[in-house]
Amino acid sequence: MRPLFALELDAGTLGRLPAADAGDAGARNDVAMFFLDRQRPLLALPWLTWAAAQDHPDALHWLARLHIDRQVPDASLARGLMYLAQSAALGHAVSAAQVNALAARR
Known part of the structure; x- marks a missing residue:
């Protein structure tokens, strides 16, 4: 049987999996970035x-x-903008710049 996807995890990502699996948000984000x-x-x-x-x-x-x-799947512009605003509110600089650019277009 062939695997559904062939993707070799690098050592750094493998090292983050236990923390991600245990619920560490930063580790989960790192795995997502991989x-x-x-x-x-x-x-x-x-x-x-x-x-x-x-x-x-x-x-x-x-x-x-x-x-x-x-x-x-089920992508939503409204949900995307909500996530963007929430990220900006939590201090994410790029999200904040994007929200400000949207606001300036009004």
Whole structure:
């Protein structure tokens, strides 16, 4: 039987899996970034969702991008903008700049 996806985890990501599995938001975000860096948004989605539920600003930012760019099932512009605003409110500089740019267009 062939694996569903052939993707070798690097040592750094393998080292973060136990913490991610234990609920560490930063580790969950790191695992998600591994998948996003390899253009695997569907594999990143659960890790981002879990980290975002813990108010991790970077996870919220990337979850926003996935929704806004329609890279996930049931993508929603409204949900993406909500995640973007939440990330900005938590101090994410890029999200804050993007929210400010949207506000300036009014």
